[in-house]
Every structure is written in C-alpha cells, then in structure tokens.
Amino acid sequence: MSGAVFLEGENVNLTTIEEEDLEFIRDSFNHPEVRKGIWVRNPRNLDQEKEWFEEEVSDEDTVNLLISEEEQPVGTISLEPQEGVKETAEIGLHIHPDYQGNGYGTEACEMLIEHGFMNFNYNKIFAKVLADNKPSIRLWEKLGFEKEGELREHVYTRGKHRKVLIFGVLKNEWVSQ
Amino acid sequence: MSGAVFLEGEKIELRTVEKNDRDFIRDNVNRPEYRRNLFGSKPENSSQIKENFIEEFVEEKENPTFIVTVEGKRAGLVALREEKPYKAEIGIWITDEKRRNGFGKEAVELALEYSFNQLNHHRIFARILETNNASIRMFENLGFTREGTERDSFYAEGEYQDVLLLSILEDERS
Numbered sequence: 001m002s003g004a005v006f007l008e009g010e011n012v013n014l015t016t017i018e019e020e021d022l023e024f025i026r027d028s029f030n031h032p033e034v035r036k037g038i039w040v041r042n043p044r045n046l047d048q049e050k051e052w053f054e055e056e057v058s059d060e061d062t063v064n065l066l067i068s069e070e071e072q073p074v075g076t077i078s079l080e081p082q083e084g085v086k087e088t089a090e091i092g093l094h095i096h097p098d099y100q101g102n103g104y105g106t107e108a109c110e111m112l113i114e115h116g117f118m119n120f121n122y123n124k125i126f127a128k129v130l131a132d133n134k135p136s137i138r139l140w141e142k143l144g145f146e147k148e149g150e151l152r153e154h155v156y157t158r159g160k161h162r163k164v165l166i167f168g169v170l171k172n173e174w175v176s177q
Numbered sequence: 178m179s180g181a182v183f184l185e186g187e188k189i190e191l192r193t194v195e196k197n198d199r200d201f202i203r204d205n206v207n208r209p210e211y212r213r214n215l216f217g218s219k220p221e222n223s224s225q226i227k228e229n230f231i232e233e234f235v236e237e238k239e240n241p242t243f244i245v246t247v248e249g250k251r252a253g254l255v256a257l258r259e260e261k262p263y264k265a266e267i268g269i270w271i272t273d274e275k276r277r278n279g280f281g282k283e284a285v286e287l288a289l290e291y292s293f294n295q296l297n298h299h300r301i302f303a304r305i306l307e308t309n310n311a312s313i314r315m316f317e318n319l320g321f322t323r324e325g326t327e328r329d330s331f332y333a334e335g336e337y338q339d340v341l342l343l344s345i346l347e348d349e350r351s
Contacts, residue, residue: 026180026193027182029181030180030181030183031181031182032184041296042239042241043194043241043242045181045193045194045236046180046193046195046196047195047232047236048236156296156297157294157295158294158295159293159294
C-alpha cells in the first residue's frame with residue numbers, strides 16, 4: 001500500500017489505488033471465497049488487472065479506492081456514475097476473506113456514500129447484490145438502503161441462474177438518518 | 178512466485194497464468210516426448226509463448242486457462258478454449274516429474290466443475306492422439322465418451338495418425 005489517503009476513517013482509510021496494489025487486487029478477486037459472492041466470470045491475471053488499472057481506475061468518471069487498515073490493503077470500493085445520468089451512481093465493494101467480519105466494509109461504504117452525496121451531489125446511490133449473498137444484503141440494510149427491485153435469473157453462477165437484488169438510498173434519507 | 182489461486186482442489190490448485198510462467202510453459206511444450214501429444218510441430222520460444230499464448234489466447238481472448246500447482250509449485254497447465262458460449266475444448270498437460278499422481282485428473286475435474294457451474298457450458302470436448310493411451314484413459318475415467326475419430330488428422334514421425342474426439346455433456350457428470 002503506497003497510495004494517498006483520500007478519505008480517513010476510524011479503522012480503515014480509503015486510499016488511491018496504485019500499480020503496486022494490483023497484486024493484492026488480483027489475488028483477492030480470483031479468491032474462490034470472494035467469487036462466491038459476486039459474479040466475476042473469468043480468471044484475471046496481473047496483466048489484465050493492469051489494463052483495468054489503466055483504463056478504468058485511471059478513468060475520470062468512476063471512483064475506485066483501496067480500503068486499507070493502516071498499511072494493509074483489505075479490499076476495494078467503487079462508485080460509478082450511470083451512463084447518461086448525472087444524479088445516480090452505483091456502489092460496489094469487496095473485502096478480502098482474511099479481513100471480513102471487522103466492519104471494514106460498513107465503514108468504507110459510509111465514507112464513500114457521504115462523499116458521493118456531499119461532494120458529487122448525487123441524489124441516489126444503489127447497489128446490485130446476489131439474492132443469496134446474505135452478509136452483503138445485511139450491509140446495505142444496515143446502511144439504510146431500501147430494496148427496490150429484483151432482477152429475476154439475472155446471472156448464472158454456482159450451477160444455476162440466480163436472482164440479483166437492487167438496493168438504493170436517496171440523499172434526503174441519508175442526510176436525515 | 179506465480180499467479181493467484183482461482184480454484185482449490187484437494188491436492189492441487191489452479192492459478193492464473195502470468196507472464197513469468199512463460200519459461201515453464203516453453204520448457205514443457207517443446208519437450209520431444211510431449212509436443213506430439215500437444216499437436217505441436219514447430220519450436221516455440223519464450224517470446225512466442227508470451228505473445229501467442231499468454232497475450233492472445235489467455236488475455237485477449239479470455240480463454241479460461243490455469244497453471245496447475247502442487248504445494249505452490251508449478252506442475253502443469255489446463256485450458257478451456259471457448260468455441261461457442263455453450264461449448265469448449267479442454268486441454269491438459271502435467272510435467273513428467275509430477276505425472277501418475279492424479280494431478281491431471283483433479284485439474285480436469287476442477288476445470289469441468291467451473292465450466293459447467295460457472296460458465297454455463299453444455300459440452301466439453303477433448304482431441305487426443307490415438308496413441309496417447311494415458312490421456313484417453315483419464316478422460317474416459319472422468320466420464321467422457323469416445324464419439325469419433327478424425328482420420329489421419331495429424332502428421333508426426335513420418336506418418337499420419339488418427340485423433341480421437343471425446344466429450345462430456347453437462348448432465349453426464351458423475
């Protein structure tokens with residue numbers, strides 16, 4: 001971890017992603033446990049992570065940050081504006097299995113959501129989650145997100161077509177809670 | 178050392194293929210006793226492995242390809258070449274020193290489970306030189322059916338040889 005601290009929290013910081021972090025990101029996204037909760041399809045090697053780094057992380061629109069506990073990267077988080085819509089953004093995150101269960105995801109989300117509403121002036125932030133990914137659903141509910149809809153049989157993973165849920169929070173709900 | 182662990186078995190792991198695996202791949206696919214079974218006839222140097230195999234086949238075309246490792250050490254390679262969204266060809270090799278331990282069989286099992294459960298494939302097939310008895314036995318043990326012969330499909334050692342086609346469908350897994 002060598003990036004700059006962008007948002008500072010109590011237990012974790014959100015820091016800029018640097019090329020040196022790509023090995024952690026590669027190991028984490030390919031991890032069999034991590035892939036159970038998301039629907040990443042193919043294996044990704046270091047070169048493919050570099051391409052992602054150059055084309056997407058260094059892109060001006062999407063915010064991609066490393067979640068770090070002191071010097072140790074523990075996950076990633078992103079906030080991506082919707083194409084053609086300037087008031088809505090999609091949030092996504094993952095925490096490496098070795099560092100799950102410490103509330104790092106919750107804190108990281110709180111910081112980035114706050115930043116999105118207060119500095120980008122988004123009106124709404126939403127997340128997509130596999131319907132059987134209980135820990136992730138609990139996270140959005142705890143953060144005050146509402147379940148808005150279901151995408152039936154939306155992705156094929158672990159042997160069947162699975163449902164994806166959409167959770168969202170509005171700026172006025174976030175500010176008032 | 179090498180790539181990230183993507184799939185974990187009992188005895189082996191399947192890891193992402195990285196640029197620094199290229200000499201391991203080169204040293205094995207050029208071996209005289211191997212290359213016939215891999216349908217190779219021309220030499221392939223390190224930079225050809227990097228450009229044609231790692232950059233094109235693995236990275237650009239995104240064919241799911243893995244280095245087989247045993248206790249963290251490279252032992253072989255398994256690849257799925259996606260021909261259509263619903264079917265893929267499988268290829269496998271294990272280094273000489275690591276053979277006859279069931280590593281190849283486990284690597285194919287892991288790749289098959291991934292292929293059917295994650296990639297939603299319907300059919301996986303393998304093309305095996307008719308003289309490659311060890312491979313034919315392994316695929317048959319895994320439930321593959323011998324479905325055809327490509328007559329005189331490969332020329333090596335001064336003669337044309339038949340290539341067998343074996344396949345397994347998603348509902349045939351044991």
